[in-house]
Amino acid sequence: MKNGSCVEVRLPSELGFEKVALSTAASMASLMGFSNDRVEDLKTAVAEACINAIEHGNQLDDSLSVGVMLSTTDDGLEVRVMDDGLGVGEAPAAPDMDRKMMGEEDPRGMGMFLIQALVDEAEWHKGPPGRSFVRLVIRLDKENK
């Protein structure tokens, strides 16, 4: 696959459509030669990014869509997930299972943590409506490490 190859998917703001994005990301990563383990990591990270965009960014507004841009680079695959929300700019805190089991922390709220844990780079960018995005990268040189 050529460096700079790009695929764009637009998703309705309805939960479940994240699976369209994760399937597309998985196909591209497989074509690039990523191992199954890394493809599975990417699938979960892309799904969580899309769920956040659908649920929190676009607040399930069916008049808005989530943009997913997948681009090959020299050494990896970059995924940008864009929505119409204000975005988030802070690094996610790791979930505290003990606090969740004490009822002191919402059982949810693990998506950003999983994204950061499963890909090689994860950045959240704040912006005006339509310009907020999360950028994920998985790198071929991290294979088997």
Place this chain on the structure above:
Amino acid sequence: MQAATKVTERTATAASGSGVTILAFAGDIASTSKDAIMEAYHGLGPSADKVLLDFSGVDYINSSGIAIIIQMLLEASKSGQRSVGIFGLTPHFNKVFTMVGVAKYATMSADEAAALAGL
């Protein structure tokens, strides 16, 4: 757009000879699964003190789905009378469940035989 979650209840016998209730999931485990999963859990009788969750028929799990499992573990822990184990996760989701800390509160086994052997 989510594939419906199907929950099937069955019983098995642990290596120790005690009865075990198995809740077998199929389809997606996501936010839309909450009613199916929690209704099945709440429908268990008081004698179901050992419960195993079978994920071998699950295609897709996301963080909202994991949160439902955490909610179940929280209820089991509060009851003080019920243990919950997990088996049948793919290696990837076994890693994800471990990452978020679920393994600290539920025994995780590769398959049903291993899960029953540990009870």
